[in-house]
Amino acid sequence: MAATFTLDSLNSLSETAFVGAVGDIFEHAPWVAEGAAGRRPFPTVTALHDAMVAVVRESPAERQLAFIRAHPELGSKVKRLDWTTESQSEQGSLGLDRLSDAEFTKFSDLNKAYREKFGFPFIICVRRHTRDSILRQFERRLANDADAERKAALDEIALITRLRLVDKVDGPGKPKTTGRISTHVLDNVSGQPAQGVTISLYEVGASARSLLAKAVTNSDGRTDQPFVAGEPLRIGTYELQFEVAAYFAANKTVQADPAFLGIVPIRFSVAEAEGHYHVPLLVTPWSYSTYRGS
Amino acid sequence: MAATFTLDSLNSLSETAFVGAVGDIFEHAPWVAEGAAGRRPFPTVTALHDAMVAVVRESPAERQLAFIRAHPELGSKVKRLDWTTESQSEQGSLGLDRLSDAEFTKFSDLNKAYREKFGFPFIICVRRHTRDSILRQFERRLANDADAERKAALDEIALITRLRLVDKVDGPGKPKTTGRISTHVLDNVSGQPAQGVTISLYEVGASARSLLAKAVTNSDGRTDQPFVAGEPLRIGTYELQFEVAAYFAANKTVQADPAFLGIVPIRFSVAEAEGHYHVPLLVTPWSYSTYRGS
C-alpha cells in the first residue's frame, strides 16, 4: 500500500486532522491518536509510533482491557480446506483459510479455551506469522497467566500498528518492518557461481506445503530478486529446492545415473520476521553445504 | 533365504542331481544348468554363474528368444492404490502393487507398447530397482532397437539369476550383490559425534514416499546398524531426515526459536545397487554439510 501521509504533514496538521489521519491505526481507539497529538512534532516515524504505544501503556488497566476486547476474533478468518494434490501446489502462503480438518479442530478448541481463560480474543500480528506459527503461539500463550497475556496482547498490537503506520506514513526513521529470503549458488567443481539453477521456495506447513516463488540463478549465482522482500517474513518453516542435477547436466559435469543429487532441499525456519535469511548452497554432484549467511 | 547348497557339493553332484539343484535358477530353462554341468568344477560361485550365463549367450538366437519369451509379464504384479496420508507413512518399499492412478496408466501403456514392439515381456531385476526406477528403465529401453533390447533383457536375466544363485549356494568367491546405506552425524559445535539424533530413511517416489527405517545415533554418531544392508539397494531416490533441533535442544546448544534447522532432509539417489552410500551430516544449529563418504 502506498503511503498517503508524510511525517512532516502529520507533524503540522491540526489535532483533529491528525486524529482523522491516524486515528484508525489502533482498532476502535481514536483516543490513542488524540493522546499522541499533543506530543508532536516527532523526529521520526518510529518516535510517532512509540508515542502512540506509550499512550496505550500509560492508560488505566480497564481501558487497556476494553481496548484489547474490541479487537475482532481471529477465529472468524478460519476455514477448513481439504487439501488435494492440486491445491497443494497452489501459490501463496498457507493462510488460516486453508486449514486441514485436524488443524481446524485444534484451532477451534484453542479459541474456545483462550476466550474462557482470558475473556478477550487472541491477538497476533498475522502478517508476521505462518499458520503453523500462529497455532504454536496460541498454544504457548494459553499457558500464560492473565497479566503476562495482557502484556503479550499489547506487544502484538504494537507490532500490528507499527506495520499499519509504516504503510500509511512516509518520512525519516521508519522502523525496519521487512525481512528478506535470498540465496546464492556456488559450483565447487568449476569454482564459479552456478548460473541457470532453478530454485523453488516452499512454505512448509504441518499439513501442507505451498509454492511461494520460483526463480533461476543469474551469472552471479543469485536470483535477480530476493525470494521474499519488502514485507515482514512470516515466522515459520520454508524449503528451498535447488534443481542441481539439471544444472550439472547442462554444464556437462560428470554425474552418476541417476545423479546422486537430483533436487537438493534446504529446509529452514524463520524466527525473526525482520531478519535477512541468506541461505547459500555450495554444491558439487556429490556434496553440498549450506549455512545462514549475511 | 538360507543357502541350501555348497559350491563343493554342486561341484561333486551327478549331472542329474546338479540340474535338479540349480536347474530352476534360469526360468523354465534346465538346459542352462545342463550346459554348465560338464564345465564343472568351478573355483568360485561367480565362475559357476558366469558359466551358466555363457550357456545362454552361446545358444542360438531363436533359443535365446524363446527363453526370454518364457518369462512372466511384469504387468501381472502391478496394482493401483489410492495413496492416503495414512498409507504414505506405511513402512516398506514402494512396490509395483502401490501405484498411483497416473503411474498405473503409464505402466499399462508402456507394457502394451513394449509387447507390440519387441514381442516379449519387459524383464528387469526388480530387486535392484524402486518403482520409479523401473518406470524410468521401461521408458528408456522402449527406445532401443530389437538387438539392443534382447541384450538388455539378457543382462537383466543375468542380474536376476545371480541373486538367485547367491541365495541358494554357499562357497568361495560369491559375487557382491549387496549394497549399504549408512550415515554419521558430527556436531561441529562440540567437536563430538552427535549422539541421540533421530534419523528416518524414506524412499521417495514420484507419487508417494515411504518410511523404510528409523534409528537413533549412538555415541559414535552412527546408527548401530546401517539403514540398509545385506541386499541389493533399490536404484532410486531416498531421503534421510535428521532431527537436529531436538538434538541441539537436548544438548542445551543455543538455537533460535523456532530453530533455524528443525529437521534436515538429505535427498540422494542410488545408482549402484551394490554400492555403499555413506551419507554423513556435519551440523551446527546454523549450517550443515553432506557428501558421499566412504
Place this chain on the structure above:
Amino acid sequence: MAATFTLDSLNSLSETAFVGAVGDIFEHAPWVAEGAAGRRPFPTVTALHDAMVAVVRESPAERQLAFIRAHPELGSKVKRLDWTTESQSEQGSLGLDRLSDAEFTKFSDLNKAYREKFGFPFIICVRRHTRDSILRQFERRLANDADAERKAALDEIALITRLRLVDKVDGPGKPKTTGRISTHVLDNVSGQPAQGVTISLYEVGASARSLLAKAVTNSDGRTDQPFVAGEPLRIGTYELQFEVAAYFAANKTVQADPAFLGIVPIRFSVAEAEGHYHVPLLVTPWSYSTYRGS
C-alpha cells in the same frame, strides 16, 4: 599514477602531439603511436590500445624482432638477499630484488640460456606476477620454439602497454586491468557474521613469505577494504591467516585448551591477474570450510 590525458583530447590532438603524448608507451617505438594516429578517433581506450598492438603485429618480422630486442634485460633488476627472520616479516611483495641464493642462481642460469636460445631479452609483465611466477614462466617459455616465443613476448608487451595506457589515459571503455582479493567470515555457531577476526594476507614464495596486509572484520564479517584491489593481482601463491581462537575466546564460545583451531591458514593461488578472488571462511571451533566465492 593519475591519468594525464583523456580519450577525447587524444582523439583531437595533432598527430605530432598524439605521438608526443603516447609515443613512449611502447618501448623505444614511437612508430607504433605514429601508425595508430591515422586510425583515430577511437571510441574506447581499449580500441586505442588494440590499434597500437595491431600496428606492432602488422609490422614486418625484422621490425618486430628489433622492437623486442630493444627491451631492457629483466636481469638488471635482480638482487640476491639473505632472508632473515626479520626480513621475512617485512611488508610488500617479494620482488626480484629479494631472491634467495638458490633463486638468484636459477635466475642467472635461465637468463643466460634464454639469451643464447632466442637472442632477445626475456619479457614479462612484471606487475602481473610474483617472483615465483616469473621464474615458472621463465622455465616454461625457455622450452618454446622461436616463433612461439616471439608471440609470447609480444603478448606480454601487449599486457605491459595496456597497463601503461590505462595509467595515462582516462575515458570510456577502459579495459579491466585490476583484480581483487577479499574474504568474509561466518560464525556457524552463532549464525552471524564474525566481527573482530584479525586476518593477515601473506605472499607465499618458495624461499620466503611476506606480509601484504592485515585487517579486522567488521560487523558484516568482512574487511572494510578488500585485501588487494585497484591493481592487477600478482599471479602466485597467497595465504590468509584467520585468528579464530582469539575471536571465539572474545565471544565466550566454548573451545578446547589449547583451542583446536588457533590460526586458520588458507593458502591459494591466483591464476588470473584481473580476477576476483573472494575466499570466505565458514568456521566453528571444530570445523571450517572455504571456497572460491563471488
Place this chain on the structure above:
Amino acid sequence: MAATFTLDSLNSLSETAFVGAVGDIFEHAPWVAEGAAGRRPFPTVTALHDAMVAVVRESPAERQLAFIRAHPELGSKVKRLDWTTESQSEQGSLGLDRLSDAEFTKFSDLNKAYREKFGFPFIICVRRHTRDSILRQFERRLANDADAERKAALDEIALITRLRLVDKVDGPGKPKTTGRISTHVLDNVSGQPAQGVTISLYEVGASARSLLAKAVTNSDGRTDQPFVAGEPLRIGTYELQFEVAAYFAANKTVQADPAFLGIVPIRFSVAEAEGHYHVPLLVTPWSYSTYRGS
C-alpha cells in the same frame, strides 16, 4: 618398550620381589611400592597405579615435598639450537634440546623463577607435551600458589608414573595412555575417496616446525597407518599438508594454472594427549572443508 611383567606375576610376587619390580616407577621412592604391596592383588593395571598414587597422596606433607624435590631439574635437558633451513626439515618432535635463543632464555628465566618461588623443580610429563606446550604450562603454573602447585606437581607425577607402569606391565584394565592422529580425504568432484594424495604432518612450534611423518592415501582415502598412534599425543600444534593439486592433476580433474589449491595446510592443536584427532579433508579444486571427526 616391551612389558616385562604381567599383572598376575606382580600380584603373586613376594613383597620384596614386588618392590624390586616396580619400586623404581616412582622416582627415588621405593616406599610407594612398599605401601602398595600389601594392598595386592589388583584386578587391573589401573587399580595398581591408583593404589600407588594413593600411597603418595596419603603420605605426610613433608614426605610428599621431599619426594617432589628428589625429581631432576627439567633444565638439565635444555639446549639452544640455531635453526637453519636444513635443521627445520629434520624429522622428529621439537624437543627441549632444540630451543631457539629466545626460547632458551625464556626457559632459563622460568626455571630460576620457579625454583625461587616453590623450592622444588618444575615437573611435567614431558611425553605428553610439545616444547611450546611445556613453556606454556611453565608460565601458567608459575602463577599458582604453593598448595595448588604441589598438587599440580603430584598430578604430573601420576601421569609420568602411569606411562612407566603401562610400559612395564601387561594385564587387564590398562589405562588408555595413547592418542591418535589420522585423516581421510574425500574427492567431492568424483564422489570417491581420494587415492594417492601425499600428506605430511608437521609439528608447529613458535620458533620452528618439524616434519613428523609423510604418507600417501590408499584406495579408501586414508593412510595405511595413523600418523601418530601407540603413544600419548604431545599437546601442541600440528599441521597436515595435503598435496591436492598434484592429486587432481593425476586424475585429470580440470584446475586453474596455477591450481587454486596447491598444498592445503590444516593447522590444529591437540589438547588431549589420549584423544583421537581424526581430521578429514573434503576437497575439490576450488573448495575444502575440515572438522574434527571420529
